[in-house]
Amino acid sequence: MKRLDLLCCCVASLLLLGTAEEAEDASKLTKRDRSHLENTLKLNEDKPADDFSGVLQRLRKIYHSSIKPLEQSYRYNELRQHEITDGEITSKPMVLFLGPWSVGKSSMINYLLGLDNTPYQLYTGAEPTTSEFTVIMHGPKLKTIEGIVMAADSARSFSPLEKFGQNFLEKLIGIEVPHKLLERVTFVDTPGIIENRKQQERGYPFNDVCQWFIDRADLIFIVFDPTKLDVGLELEMLFRQLKGRESQIRIILNKADSLATQELMRVYGALFWSLAPLINVTEPPRVYVSSFWPQDYHPDTHRDLFLKEEISLLEDLNQVIENRMENKIAFIRQHAIRVRIHALLVDRYLQTYKDKMTFFSDGELVFRDIVEDPDKFFIFKSILAKTNVSKFDLPNREAYKDFFGINPITSFKLLSQQCSYMGGCFLEKIEKAITRELPDLLGSIGLGKKPNVLSCDITGCGETPKNRYRKP
Numbered sequence: 001m002k003r004l005d006l007l008c009c010c011v012a013s014l015l016l017l018g019t020a021e022e023a024e025d026a027s028k029l030t031k032r033d034r035s036h037l038e039n040t041l042k043l044n045e046d047k048p049a050d051d052f053s054g055v056l057q058r059l060r061k062i063y064h065s066s067i068k069p070l071e072q073s074y075r076y077n078e079l080r081q082h083e084i085t086d087g088e089i090t091s092k093p094m095v096l097f098l099g100p101w102s103v104g105k106s107s108m109i110n111y112l113l114g115l116d117n118t119p120y121q122l123y124t125g126a127e128p129t130t131s132e133f134t135v136i137m138h139g140p141k142l143k144t145i146e147g148i149v150m151a152a153d154s155a156r157s158f159s160p161l162e163k164f165g166q167n168f169l170e171k172l173i174g175i176e177v178p179h180k181l182l183e184r185v186t187f188v189d190t191p192g193i194i195e196n197r198k199q200q201e202r203g204y205p206f207n208d209v210c211q212w213f214i215d216r217a218d219l220i221f222i223v224f225d226p227t228k229l230d231v232g233l234e235l236e237m238l239f240r241q242l243k244g245r246e247s248q249i250r251i252i253l254n255k256a257d258s259l260a261t262q263e264l265m266r267v268y269g270a271l272f273w274s275l276a277p278l279i280n281v282t283e284p285p286r287v288y289v290s291s292f293w294p295q296d297y298h299p300d301t302h303r304d305l306f307l308k309e310e311i312s313l314l315e316d317l318n319q320v321i322e323n324r325m326e327n328k329i330a331f332i333r334q335h336a337i338r339v340r341i342h343a344l345l346v347d348r349y350l351q352t353y354k355d356k357m358t359f360f361s362d363g364e365l366v367f368r369d370i371v372e373d374p375d376k377f378f379i380f381k382s383i384l385a386k387t388n389v390s391k392f393d394l395p396n397r398e399a400y401k402d403f404f405g406i407n408p409i410t411s412f413k414l415l416s417q418q419c420s421y422m423g424g425c426f427l428e429k430i431e432k433a434i435t436r437e438l439p440d441l442l443g444s445i446g447l448g449k450k451p452n453v454l455s456c457d458i459t460g461c462g463e464t465p466k467n468r469y470r471k472p
Contacts, residue, residue: 030296034114036307040314041321043180052325056090058441059332063089066433067336070426073418074343079395079403082215084335087157092137093185093324095317096213098238099223101192104254108223108292109136109187113179116294120177122189132171133209134189139176147172161212168204184321188213193234206234211241218327219320220248225255226267231274239278246279250288250316257291257301264289264302288313325445333438340430341393344383345400347415352377367409371401 038044063084070076077083097105106122113136115121120142122134135150135158147169151162161172171191190210191202214220220242231239242249253271256264271287279285290306290313297303320327349370356366356377370377374397383389419425 031294032296036311037112037314040311041181041318055325055329055441055445059329060086060089062433062437062441063332066429066437067332067339069423070343070418070430071339073426074339074346074412075403075407076339076342078407079342079399080338082335083160084332085154085157085159087155087159088216089328089332091157091186092183093218093320093327094188094213094216095185095219095221095320096188096190096217097221097223098190098210099193099221099252100225100228100235101194103192103223103225103228104292105192105221105223106134106189108221108252108254109189111292111294112187113177113181114294115177120175122175131191132173133191133213135172135174136182136187136189137174137176138179138182138186140178141176142178143176145174145176147174150174157216161209164204164209164212168209171202171204184324185317188217193232193238207237207241210238214241214245217245217248218324219250219317220245221250221252223252223254224271225253226259226263229267229270229274231278236278239275243280246285249279249285250313251275251285252292252313253287253289255291256289257297257303257306259301261302326442329438329442329445333434336430336434336438337393338395340427340434341383341389342395343415343427343430344387344389345379345395346412348379348382349374349400349404350409350412350414352379353409363410367404371404374400 097109099105104124106124110116110121110124113120122136133147147161148166150156150158150172151169153159158172158174161169190213191206251271253268259267268287268289272284275285288309290309291297292310297306349367352370353363353367356370357363370379374380380394380397383394384391415425415427418427
């Protein structure tokens with residue numbers, strides 16, 4: 001019995017000694033210098049932010065007068081499930097953080113905003129800690145906003161999230177923080193991907209919610225660490241959803257200073273090997289290797305390399321912030337192109353249906369034949385032949401089977417009938433927006449003019465466009 005007591009005392013002494021040594025090591029950790037971060041992101045500059053209120057007002061007017069009428073008339077939102085709100089047009093750039101659990105996504109946000117050891121910091125840990133979609137945005141004081149409130153506020157850009165149900169809204173949270181960087185950008189932290197958890201166990205459509213944020217993100221950080229390089233079904237599905245957004249993806253190998261040089265090279269190669277089948281681009285993806293947290297780099301590691309990698313990533317973030325208006329206008333123009341193509345296709349389906357209908361025809365059977373095999377009636381080929389539409393922009397044929405399954409073809413009008421004496425033709429208005437109004441609005445920013453003062457000669461904002469061929 002005495003030997004057992006002596007053994008217990010020894011174990012307790014060793015545990016206390018180990019705890020004391022860990023506390024001593026933690027106290028020795030020095031904070032990293034943040035001057036490079038503040039300089040790259042221009043957090044120390046006192047100059048006022050550019051006033052783009054005039055550009056945004058003009059952009060809203062173009063969308064509501066030239067794009068939205070055709071979008072609503074041909075129910076584009078039911079095809080792509082992407083409805084643009086005024087809050088989305090005026091919103092700040094969004095940076096989305098994705099990746100496996102406990103790879104340092106929340107720690108990275110804390111580091112970028114300098115929130116460590118403050119009441120504002122996001123909770124972090126070695127176990128899965130973030131179970132919500134957390135939107136970190138600017139506000140006059142620290143404030144937490146429930147997802148139900150965010151979705152009900154039409155002034156914000158999150159009202160369309162209501163369609164994912166109340167279970168999801170309970171997993172959505174907003175945090176307002178008085179920080180200068182958040183005056184120009186919004187961060188979104190996401191739940192870590194846990195490969196052994198089925199999607200239905202989350203209680204809401206996780207992949208659909210991720211797709212909603214992916215469609216609206218200006219920059220997407222996919223974070224890994226040396227211990228979580230395997231790609232399972234959920235992560236593979238996520239990369240499928242990122243197809244077509246490769247230019248906005250930044251892959252980050254976090255916690256790199258925890259490895260020796262040889263181990264780091266092996267981990268770097270293993271990450272490329274895991275991601276190679278998932279990213280269909282001709283060039284290898286850019287992987288940023290560093291350690292994004294406030295503590296100084298571990299000794300005997302490549303400090304200069306990690307610092308340069310971190311600055312490169314910060315420059316990418318700052319570039320997105322600087323180009324926010326250009327990206328916003330380009331996004332609206334891309335949306336307008338998709339709406340126009342959709343309207344042309346629906347018009348072609350409807351015209352073919354009318355041509356094939358006779359007095360004795362069964363309308364349902366006739367249209368089912370057209371939808372099942374549109375190539376037999378040259379639906380898509382005729383669009384390519386008669387309009388300036390790229391074949392790479394055409395939507396999936398299968399999507400129109402579902403679309404017309406809930407939207408009868410007889411509920412639409414031909415494009416030639418979508419005209420009025422006062423309002424003009426829907427198709428002509430959206431084509432004018434695509435070819436003239438939006439490029440001119442983009443040019444007014446690039447010419448270095450004051451963003452809030454627009455010239456009608458540049459933007460075509462007059463009600464009657466000038467005739468350049470008329471003699472004065």
